[in-house]
Amino acid sequence: MTGEITKEAVEAVLLRARERSTLLTDCVDDTELIAQHSPLMSPLVWDLAHIGNQEELWLVRDVGGRDPVRSDIDELYDAFKHSRSSRPTLPLLNPAEAREYVRTVRGKVWDVLEASTFGRTELDVDGFAFGMIAQHEQQHAETMLATHQLRSGPTALVATPAPQAARMPELDEVTIAAGPFVMGTDDEPWALDNERTAHQVYLTDFAIDRFPVTNGQFVEFIEDGGYSRPELWSRDGWRHRVDAKLRAPLFWEHDSSGWWHETFGVEAPVPPDKPVVHVSYYEAEAYASWAGKRLPTEVEWEKAARWDSESGRSRRFPWGDVSADENLANLGQRHLGPAGVGSYPAGASAAGVEQLIGDVWEWTSSGFHPYPGFRAFPYREYSEVFFGGDYKVLRGGSFGTDSVACRGTFRNWDHPIRRQIFSGFRCARTISGRP
Numbered sequence: 001m002t003g004e005i006t007k008e009a010v011e012a013v014l015l016r017a018r019e020r021s022t023l024l025t026d027c028v029d030d031t032e033l034i035a036q037h038s039p040l041m042s043p044l045v046w047d048l049a050h051i052g053n054q055e056e057l058w059l060v061r062d063v064g065g066r067d068p069v070r071s072d073i074d075e076l077y078d079a080f081k082h083s084r085s086s087r088p089t090l091p092l093l094n095p096a097e098a099r100e101y102v103r104t105v106r107g108k109v110w111d112v113l114e115a116s117t118f119g120r121t122e123l124d125v126d127g128f129a130f131g132m133i134a135q136h137e138q139q140h141a142e143t144m145l146a147t148h149q150l151r152s153g154p155t156a157l158v159a160t161p162a163p164q165a166a167r168m169p170e171l172d173e174v175t176i177a178a179g180p181f182v183m184g185t186d187d188e189p190w191a192l193d194n195e196r197t198a199h200q201v202y203l204t205d206f207a208i209d210r211f212p213v214t215n216g217q218f219v220e221f222i223e224d225g226g227y228s229r230p231e232l233w234s235r236d237g238w239r240h241r242v243d244a245k246l247r248a249p250l251f252w253e254h255d256s257s258g259w260w261h262e263t264f265g266v267e268a269p270v271p272p273d274k275p276v277v278h279v280s281y282y283e284a285e286a287y288a289s290w291a292g293k294r295l296p297t298e299v300e301w302e303k304a305a306r307w308d309s310e311s312g313r314s315r316r317f318p319w320g321d322v323s324a325d326e327n328l329a330n331l332g333q334r335h336l337g338p339a340g341v342g343s344y345p346a347g348a349s350a351a352g353v354e355q356l357i358g359d360v361w362e363w364t365s366s367g368f369h370p371y372p373g374f375r376a377f378p379y380r381e382y383s384e385v386f387f388g389g390d391y392k393v394l395r396g397g398s399f400g401t402d403s404v405a406c407r408g409t410f411r412n413w414d415h416p417i418r419r420q421i422f423s424g425f426r427c428a429r430t431i432s433g434r435p
Contacts, residue, residue, distance in 0.1 A: 004188060005111055005127045009236035013404045014130065017137035018106065020333065020402070022050060024144040027156040030095045033071030038150040039085040040420050045149075046077070047140045049093045051076040052102035055109060055133050058378075063121070063129045064112035069105055079174045079382055085094045123378055131404070132378075138402035141337045145333060145400045146420050148264055149251070156267035163339030164329055168273075171211060171341070172354050174304070175431065178205040181307040183299060184371050185409045194383040195409040197373035201299050208296055208304045209426040211341040211354055212362060213287060216272030218279070218299060219259060220285045232289045237282030240417055249418040250278035264336055273340040275360045275424045281392045281416035284363045284425035296428035298411070305357075305369035305396070306408040308350035317408050318349035324403045332402050338424070340397075358401070358423030362392040363411055368393050368413040390415055398422035 012374040025033060025048050033045040042050075053073060054199045075081055077091055093101060116124060123129045146155060179202065185191045186198040227247050230238045240246070248254065251262045252270065259270040277288075281295075288294050296304070313319060317328075324331050328347040330339045338359040348354045356362075368391040376384045391413040397406035400422050414421060 002196075005118060005131075007116070007127075010113060010127045010130045010134075011110075013134040014106075014109070014137075017134050017141065017402070017404070018102075020141045021048060021102075021137060022342045023149065024141060024157075025095075025099075027158075029297075032151070032156070033095045033412065034088070034092075036085075036088045037147055037152070038097055038420065041143070041147045041150060042087045044144055044147060044216050045095050045098050046087045046090075046092055047144050048095075049073070049098040049101060050077040050079065051137050051140050052105045053104075053120070054097070054136055054327055057106045058123075058129050059112055060105060060108045062171065063116065063124050064108065066108060066112065069108065070101060071389060072097070073101075076366050106258060117156065126189035128190060129378075135190065135192070135405040140424070141333075141402070142398070142400040142405075146422065150420060151265070153265060156258070157264055157336060158373070159187040160333075162400045163337075164343050167342040167345070169211065169342035169354075171209070171214070171217070173207040173209050173427075174298070175205060175207050176203070176307075176351055177305055178203060179309075180301045183302050183306075183409075188316065188407065190404075191407070191409060192382060193375065194368075194411050196375070197371055199372050201303075203299060203303055205427040205431045206296075206300055208300060208353060209293075209428070210352065212275035212360055212424045212426045213284075214272060214341055215259075215270045215274055215276050217291075218249065218276040218287060219270070219272070221290050224290065226286060226290050229290075231377050232286045233282065234285060236416075237285055240280075240282055241286075244417070246280075246283065249276055249283070252278075259402045260293055273342075275338045275341065277338055277360050277398075277422055277424050279363075279423060279425065280419045281363045282422075283419075284423075285365075288425075288427045290420055291427055293333070293427035294428045295363055295365040295425060298395065300428055301356075301362065301364050301395045302408065304351055304353045310350065315350070315408060316352065317347075319347050320382075324406070327405075329397075330357075330399045331358040331406060333396060333400050335399055337399060356396050357406060357408075360375045360396075360422055361398050361401075362396045363425040364393045364395060365422060366393045367391060368411070386413060392416050394423060 037042050056069050068309045118127050172201050182196045182198050183201045253260050261270050394412040
């Protein structure tokens with residue numbers, strides 16, 4: 001979102017988020033909504049009411065200064081007080097109550113939006129709080145989409161059109177020249193605290209894959225014994241591979257006819273030309289070692305995505321400053337999976353690197369740490385409490401990420417063992433000096 005933030009634009013992103021949340025919860029019955037489909041995930045009905053509760057806290061009570069709708073449920077829907085695995089045991093709102101709650105909250109939000117001046121408080125400048133809530137709902141929508149992938153039985157989601165046909169590109173790499181670039185942002189109005197502040201970083205030259213690693217390439221790794229060769233894995237990665245009995249990406253199976261995968265309840269042969277998805281950081285790291293490369297650092301990924309050496313500036317997106325559309329990236333659950341590599345040539349970065357936005361979240365080798373000048377805003381629990389630890393940064397968004405929650409500076413993070421997320425990767429290579 002650039003330029004002047006209008007109330008019409010805010011209304012549009014809030015409506016789009018709610019339409020998606022409704023789709024993901026209305027497509028299953030109440031039994032499915034209250035069930036926990038994996039200990040890694042909340043019941044769908046918890047996500048729905050949590051979305052409403054965050055909207056109430058920040059927009060109705062804080063920005064709007066209105067009386068609470070349901071202050072009695074704040075603790076139930078506090079993500080830091082209850083682990084995902086424990087949430088089914090809580091006295092949660094039932095599906096009908098949750099739907100009524102989010103409708104009531106949203107009605108009050110429209111009143112708050114109408115009265116807002118987009119500047120009364122820091123939280124309200126440029127409609128930041130509204131943008132934060134739209135992003136929050138879309139992030140939970142992607143989490144709910146991942147829950148649908150973990151459900152047993154047939155898909156409840158309506159089949160979407162296949163992504164546009166891909167050209168057959170050469171799976172080569174792009175060299176990024178040495179030099180400084182500006183990482184992060186100071187002027188993206190809805191950027192979250194961990195994306196700030198803008199700061200200059202110097203990198204020596206490096207090479208990065210033009211495309212994410214494909215299923216076909218990953219099959220080569222498997223068939224060359226990649227899961228049985230400890231020398232390819234880090235110590236922690238090999239320990240996890242053995243303990244978790246990893247032998248292929250999540251949802252993959254093998255029979256006499258080859259590799260198959262299940263996507264939202266539908267079984268199909270693994271398509272060789274599409275980016276591999278549902279792999280952990282450790283699997284990505286092992287593949288990169290097998291390929292004689294490594295994973296890119298977060299800084300390398302962002303320079304490859306944003307830096308335009310001709311203009312001497314960092315772009316909002318790889319292709320420029322305009323928001324994504326269906327010709328530039330595979331975002332917003334328009335398709336229920338990644339597109340084949342080469343599908344979005346118009347979305348290439350200035351350096352010629354493609355599909356950096358959408359399709360699959362890309363693991364980087366970097367831990368999650370604050371930028372220089374970081375300031376927690378508007379609350380510590382969004383970013384600050386996660387800094388350090390074993391978290392690895394992912395970049396670029398997936399086919400399940402909405403455009404409001406994805407840009408060249410956006411940072412995601414997760415534990416290196418996670419595979420239920422829509423995660424893939426691309427490789428990089430040091431050319432000279434220190435990366």
